[in-house]
Amino acid sequence: MLSIKDLTVNVGDKQILKGINLEIKAGEIHAIMGPNGSGKSTLSHVLSGKAGYDVTGGSVMYQGKNLLDMMPEIRAREGVFLAFQYPVEIPGVSNIYLLKAALNAIRKYHGLSEVDAMDFLTLVKHKVKLLEMDEKFLYRAVNEGFSGGEKKRNEILQMAILEPKLCILDETDSGLDIDALKVVAEGVNSLRSNDRAFVMITHYQRLLDYIKPDFVHVLAHGQIVKSGGAELALELEEKGYSWVENQVVA
Amino acid sequence: MSAVATSRYVAEYGALAPTLPGQSLPWLQQLRRDALTKFSANGFPSPREEEWRYTNVSAIEKRLFTPALKQSSGQVDADWLKAQQLDDAWSVVLVNGHFSTEYSQLDSLPDGVTVISMADALVETQDFATLLETHLGHAVNNAEHNLVAFNTAWFSDGVFVHVPAKQVLTKPIQLLHIVTEADAMATTRNVIMVDELAEAQVIETFVGLDNAYLTAAVTEVFVGQNAHLTLTKMQIESEKAYHFGGTYAKQSKDARFTHHNFAFGGLLARCDIHTDLDQASECELNGLYLGVKRQHIDNHTRINHLKPHAISREMYKGVLDDRAKGVFQGRVIVAEDAQKTDSQMNNRNLLLSDDAEADTKPQLEIYADDVKCGHGVTVGQLDEKSIFYLQSRSVDEETARNMLTFAFANEMVDKIKIKSLHDKVLEQVLARFPQEGVEKDWL
Numbered sequence: 001m002l003s004i005k006d007l008t009v010n011v012g013d014k015q016i017l018k019g020i021n022l023e024i025k026a027g028e029i030h031a032i033m034g035p036n037g038s039g040k041s042t043l044s045h046v047l048s049g050k051a052g053y054d055v056t057g058g059s060v061m062y063q064g065k066n067l068l069d070m071m072p073e074i075r076a077r078e079g080v081f082l083a084f085q086y087p088v089e090i091p092g093v094s095n096i097y098l099l100k101a102a103l104n105a106i107r108k109y110h111g112l113s114e115v116d117a118m119d120f121l122t123l124v125k126h127k128v129k130l131l132e133m134d135e136k137f138l139y140r141a142v143n144e145g146f147s148g149g150e151k152k153r154n155e156i157l158q159m160a161i162l163e164p165k166l167c168i169l170d171e172t173d174s175g176l177d178i179d180a181l182k183v184v185a186e187g188v189n190s191l192r193s194n195d196r197a198f199v200m201i202t203h204y205q206r207l208l209d210y211i212k213p214d215f216v217h218v219l220a221h222g223q224i225v226k227s228g229g230a231e232l233a234l235e236l237e238e239k240g241y242s243w244v245e246n247q248v249v250a
Numbered sequence: 251m252s253a254v255a256t257s258r259y260v261a262e263y264g265a266l267a268p269t270l271p272g273q274s275l276p277w278l279q280q281l282r283r284d285a286l287t288k289f290s291a292n293g294f295p296s297p298r299e300e301e302w303r304y305t306n307v308s309a310i311e312k313r314l315f316t317p318a319l320k321q322s323s324g325q326v327d328a329d330w331l332k333a334q335q336l337d338d339a340w341s342v343v344l345v346n347g348h349f350s351t352e353y354s355q356l357d358s359l360p361d362g363v364t365v366i367s368m369a370d371a372l373v374e375t376q377d378f379a380t381l382l383e384t385h386l387g388h389a390v391n392n393a394e395h396n397l398v399a400f401n402t403a404w405f406s407d408g409v410f411v412h413v414p415a416k417q418v419l420t421k422p423i424q425l426l427h428i429v430t431e432a433d434a435m436a437t438t439r440n441v442i443m444v445d446e447l448a449e450a451q452v453i454e455t456f457v458g459l460d461n462a463y464l465t466a467a468v469t470e471v472f473v474g475q476n477a478h479l480t481l482t483k484m485q486i487e488s489e490k491a492y493h494f495g496g497t498y499a500k501q502s503k504d505a506r507f508t509h510h511n512f513a514f515g516g517l518l519a520r521c522d523i524h525t526d527l528d529q530a531s532e533c534e535l536n537g538l539y540l541g542v543k544r545q546h547i548d549n550h551t552r553i554n555h556l557k558p559h560a561i562s563r564e565m566y567k568g569v570l571d572d573r574a575k576g577v578f579q580g581r582v583i584v585a586e587d588a589q590k591t592d593s594q595m596n597n598r599n600l601l602l603s604d605d606a607e608a609d610t611k612p613q614l615e616i617y618a619d620d621v622k623c624g625h626g627v628t629v630g631q632l633d634e635k636s637i638f639y640l641q642s643r644s645v646d647e648e649t650a651r652n653m654l655t656f657a658f659a660n661e662m663v664d665k666i667k668i669k670s671l672h673d674k675v676l677e678q679v680l681a682r683f684p685q686e687g688v689e690k691d692w693l
């Protein structure tokens with residue numbers, strides 16, 4: 001589904017990503033861990049098409065197409081979804097409005113008609129329940145005045161409604177209390193399927209207790225320095241990053 | 251100086267004067283003479299005056315607009331008129347500066363509520379004339395600036411609204427000012443009195459056919475003790491028109507005054523909103539100005555905290571595109587006696603093009619020591635982070651920009667509680683900016 005080869009990315013004169021290689025197949029769950037500032041969010045932003053990053057080398061193929069050539073909204077319509085580490089507040093645009101606009105943009109792109117108003121409401125309410133949110137959130141402005149945890153939950157709500165193919169979760173677990181973490185994990189698990197892949201960026205094993213990854217990668221200084229199975233995360237929790245950072249290819 | 255001293259308007263005044271209302275009222279004649287003297291000395295305000303620094307009205311002098319005669323009220327297209335009128339409201343229509351009995355719709359006004367032509371009220375035999383003697387020219391005087399003086403000397407008509415004590419009006423009153431003639435000027439003086447414990451909602455709409463013309467309107471407002479007036483101004487003049495509109499309010503103890511100012515039209519539009527706050531009174535001033543093409547839209551507000559414990563809230567927002575220019579000058583003055591004042595003033599401007607401009611000047615003048623006063627201004631573009639966020643959710647960039655622009659403006663529209671008015675204002679907002687992606691039905 002996603003094939004990243006030798007990806008190098010600069011911000012201004014500074015190289016942040018220094019040759020990333022990653023293969024993700026449909027149905028898989030990948031966890032990316034790594035120290036602060038190692039480039040995890042940068043990678044997620046580059047994949048979703050945020051401006052301000054200069055791809056200086058390498059390639060990213062998504063479902064056989066060059067992802068880097070697509071506008072951000074096209075990537076989204078093709079099924080790439082980023083749950084942001086820091087979701088943006090959008091005063092004046094209600095959650096439900098954005099959801100409708102997003103869903104219809106995706107449907108139109110795929111040659112479908114606008115969603116029926118009743119069907120839409122039924123769908124949204126169902127997902128709101130799944131994420132144990134108050135329906136009132138639908139009518140509030142996107143993320144405005146939401147607590148940190150509510151923002152994260154809202155990102156997953158959007159994901160559950162838009163049903164993307166490649167879900168990138170950037171530290172969705174940070175800032176969630178234990179109950180919320182469970183709810184969000186259940187939300188993610190309910191979306192697991194053979195034709196959908198997940199990339200979960202996290203610092204903590206506790207998320208991976210609920211959503212078991214197939215692969216764990218360690219990103220340090222702009223490179224993936226180690227990859228392994230679910231057990232790698234446990235090892236990291238025990239030994240810290242310095243253990244793998246020291247293994248950086250000389 | 252001498253050039254303006256010979257304002258061409260003054261030269262025409264002699265012939266006009268005998269046709270103006272209030273001939274039999276010595277106090278009004280005196281007021282008009284004072285105004286004329288003051289206007290004759292300096293003409294229209296000049297950019298040399300601090301309050302007019304950003305707004306040059308010399309075009310009004312150059313163009314010489316002509317007062318329309320009452321007879322010219324003539325024919326107004328019925329469908330067009332209907333489109334301007336609010337459903338479910340009492341409606342006063344002024345055509346080219348003259349009250350039109352024919353088009354106004356004032357059936358079943360509650361007993362004791364007065365809504366009449368200013369010209370009719372200013373007749374010696376009317377009780378209203380006595381009331382007006384102590385009100386007209388008392389919320390604002392000729393010394394304010396020369397457009398007020400001009401209005402005082404020249405006004406041809408207007409509306410007098412009086413809601414007696416304890417009367418709570420169930421429907422809004424719309425004062426619809428329309429100008430149908432090219433090169434005409436419509437100069438109206440309006441007085442709105444809402445007495446003790448009464449409640450009313452009044453809407454002033456200014457609109458015209460696609461001509462160059464001048465509107466110079468002054469509205470004086472008196473909100474009695476514990477009364478509540480919501481006044482909405484919807485300025486949607488033709489894009490060739492010149493508009494001056496001043497609203498000057500006096501609030502008694504515990505009075506509430508809510509003002510919504512939608513400044514959308516005109517080639518050059520200047521609006522003054524002033525209010526004087528007595529003890530524990532409250533005012534809320536909301537404004538939205540939208541400028542496109544070469545529009546110049548200037549809003550001046552002044553809130554006078556004269557007595558203790560009053561509350562003022564002000565939020566003005568501007569959206570400026572193309573080569574449009576927006577001006578906001580907001581003064582809050584807290585008198586020495588006005589302890590425990592609670593005041594917040596905000597002005598936010600959104601620039602949609604590199605050639606658009608916003609000049610904003612908040613001024614706090616505080617002479618009391620125990621007060622809570624804040625202000626904030628911003629001038630900026632759409633937030634790139636927000637645009638990307640929407641794009642990451644499948645919304646294309648142009649739609650995202652439209653959505654965010656609309657959301658910025660819509661905050662002010664959403665403050666209107668009267669459904670039919672809300673929808674009319676919304677329609678006007680949507681008509682002024684690209685709507686691709688803004689789905690009204692989803693709101």
Ligand SMILES: Nc1ncnc2c1ncn2[C@@H]1O[C@H](COP(=O)(O)OP(=O)(O)OP(=O)(O)O)[C@@H](O)[C@H]1O
Binds near residue numbers: 014034039085
């Ligand atoms: N716009 C920018 N300008 C300058 N430096 C940047 C910019 N964006 C990112 N960086 C730098 O790139 C590096 C990687 O940042 P990134 O946000 O990707 O880290 P991260 O791995 O997500 O960290 P964290 O775990 O703290 O979220 C950091 O050193 C950061 O300061």
Ligand SMILES: [Mg+2]
Binds near residue numbers: 040042085170171
């Ligand atoms: Mg990060």
